[in-house]
Amino acid sequence: MDKFETKGQEVDPSKPETIPKFIDELPIPRVLKPKMKANDKPHYYEIEMKEAKHQFHKLFPPTTIWGYNGTYPGPTIKVQRNQTIKVKWMNHLPEKHFLPIDRSLHGAADSPDVRTVVHVHGANVASESDGHPEAWFTTNFSQRGSTFKQKIYQYTNNQRSATLWYHDHAIGITRLNVYAGLAGFFLIHDPREDNLQLPKGKYDIPLMIQDKSFQADGALFYPENTNPPVSINPSVVPAFNGNTIVVNGKIWPYLRVEPRKYRFRLLNASNTNAYTLRFDNDHPFYQISTDGGLLSKPVELNSLPLEPAERSDIIIDFTNLKGETFILRNTNDDGDLSIIMQFKVNLPLSEKDTSDIPNFLCSDHSFDISSVQRNRLLTLSASTDHFNRPMLLLDHRMWDDPVTEKPVLNSVEIWKFINLTPFPHPIHVHLVQFKLINRRPFDIDRFNQDGFIQYTGPAREPELYERGWKDTIKVEPGTVTSIIMRFENHIGDYVWHCHILEHEDHDMMRPIKVIKE
Ligand code: C2O
Ligand code: CU
Ligand code: CU
Numbered sequence: 001m002d003k004f005e006t007k008g009q010e011v012d013p014s015k016p017e018t019i020p021k022f023i024d025e026l027p028i029p030r031v032l033k034p035k036m037k038a039n040d041k042p043h044y045y046e047i048e049m050k051e052a053k054h055q056f057h058k059l060f061p062p063t064t065i066w067g068y069n070g071t072y073p074g075p076t077i078k079v080q081r082n083q084t085i086k087v088k089w090m091n092h093l094p095e096k097h098f099l100p101i102d103r104s105l106h107g108a109a110d111s112p113d114v115r116t117v118v119h120v121h122g123a124n125v126a127s128e129s130d131g132h133p134e135a136w137f138t139t140n141f142s143q144r145g146s147t148f149k150q151k152i153y154q155y156t157n158n159q160r161s162a163t164l165w166y167h168d169h170a171i172g173i174t175r176l177n178v179y180a181g182l183a184g185f186f187l188i189h190d191p192r193e194d195n196l197q198l199p200k201g202k203y204d205i206p207l208m209i210q211d212k213s214f215q216a217d218g219a220l221f222y223p224e225n226t227n228p229p230v231s232i233n234p235s236v237v238p239a240f241n242g243n244t245i246v247v248n249g250k251i252w253p254y255l256r257v258e259p260r261k262y263r264f265r266l267l268n269a270s271n272t273n274a275y276t277l278r279f280d281n282d283h284p285f286y287q288i289s290t291d292g293g294l295l296s297k298p299v300e301l302n303s304l305p306l307e308p309a310e311r312s313d314i315i316i317d318f319t320n321l322k323g324e325t326f327i328l329r330n331t332n333d334d335g336d337l338s339i340i341m342q343f344k345v346n347l348p349l350s351e352k353d354t355s356d357i358p359n360f361l362c363s364d365h366s367f368d369i370s371s372v373q374r375n376r377l378l379t380l381s382a383s384t385d386h387f388n389r390p391m392l393l394l395d396h397r398m399w400d401d402p403v404t405e406k407p408v409l410n411s412v413e414i415w416k417f418i419n420l421t422p423f424p425h426p427i428h429v430h431l432v433q434f435k436l437i438n439r440r441p442f443d444i445d446r447f448n449q450d451g452f453i454q455y456t457g458p459a460r461e462p463e464l465y466e467r468g469w470k471d472t473i474k475v476e477p478g479t480v481t482s483i484i485m486r487f488e489n490h491i492g493d494y495v496w497h498c499h500i501l502e503h504e505d506h507d508m509m510r511p512i513k514v515i516k517e
Pocket of ligand 2: 119429430
């Protein structure tokens with residue numbers, strides 16, 4: 001086994017306690033340039049999925065990853081609101097996966113191991129461009145008679161400015177493909193937001209937070225089996241927790257900043273882990289947006305929870321912190337995952353800080369409850385599969401059971417997620433941005449399939465940090481979590497699922513079909 005030594009200290013990538021922190025500077029993923037740009041035509045981009053070597057830490061040997069254009073994170077796609085773009089997604093990955101495949105999962109038995117499909121998370125797009133889990137394509141295999149090596153997707157970006165992200169979504173294998181490195185930012189800007197004098201340009205920094213584990217030789221580690229039979233371990237649920245934190249592709253990095261305001265676009269792109277972020281000097285920050293765009297006004301916070309796939313843009317003011325060094329922490333953990341990254345306020349101020357934290361950000365609208373066409377009660381529950389392994393379900397159904405959620409185009413619906421499991425799930429709905437109505441505790445033991453719910457307390461209002469547009473929401477155990485949304489602009493096949501990727505792959509994902517009346 002190789003060991004990588006530095007100054008007498010032995011670094012073993014498989015042992016987080018041997019990995020020195022704050023060695024690598026935070027990289028900023030580069031913004032992708034279109035291949036073709038014509039005034040009257042959609043900008044055209046090409047992105048190639050490739051195997052590549054990536055340096056996670058200065059003292060590690062290079063690690064094999066799968067990356068969009070061979071980079072991890074992938075390049076940032078940056079667009080203006082209402083600017084249509086086309087992206088040709090090309091699968092140039094090898095034929096063999098470098099992470100262990102579980103052939104018993106949906107889609108994995110009779111499909112090639114290496115299959116990909118790209119989804120822009122949070123986007124309102126036509127069904128053909130949404131990256132449906134079964135619309136995968138491979139390097140050299142064919143599906144239903146036709147051969148795909150690439151797909152051209154179109155994004156109209158007809159929605160509020162927001163921090164979206166793109167990632168792999170292939171059936172039964174999403175957890176491996178995202179873990180391998182297939183994730184990047186997709187940022188929508190709009191002139192109204194640009195007028196707000198929020199920190200911009202090099203003071204507007206996306207932070208993709210993931211957890212990873214490594215083998216001693218520096219290779220990515222992912223377990224053979226994330227869900228052993230319940231007879232072996234009855235408390236186990238499909239999950240993966242890494243033992244290092246990786247931000248924008250570097251393990252426990254640092255960032256040098258100027259004494260001024262910065263905007264950070266926080267994204268939890270982890271498979272399973274949820275974080276609660278807090279600066280170690282308890283420095284306050286201002287949340288300005290949720291998943292789907294700006295809040296109506298900034299919210300001052302000291303701590304911010306982020307479930308898998310959730311985004312939150314914050315502004316932090318380093319003006320009076322010149323010379324200081326502090327750490328962004330995760331208070332959900334007291335071990336290796338308790339540290340995210342370090343900030344050093346040691347750059348000179350390069351220009352006067354004219355940015356602002358405005359009192360008012362954006363006009364907001366709420367839904368008129370009387371316009372609701374449909375209320376759905378949807379359970380989250382645990383079960384076991386044919387191999388007596390744990391499995392999680394939505395609506396007590398599996399992925400390939402017939403579609404039951406068929407909202408009418410442009411209709412408003414309320415979905416009530418009834419969590420019958422003992423842990424939280426970040427539930428994500430494609431196509432829409434929704435609003436959280438409330439969470440209400442109920443008696444799990446008295447719930448029955450006719451939909452009888454015995455509430456045990458009053459409804460809880462959304463937390464301060466989740467009052468904006470959301471596409472992913474934490475559904476806490478023992479609560480009924482209600483959301484409201486309009487199925488806008490597109491008909492066709494979409495999905496909703498838990499964004500814990502180990503849950504999504506087995507089997508916490510269901511189809512949605514948006515239909516014409
Ligand atoms: Cu972020 Cu259906 O995915
Ligand atoms: Cu999505
Ligand atoms: Cu889940």
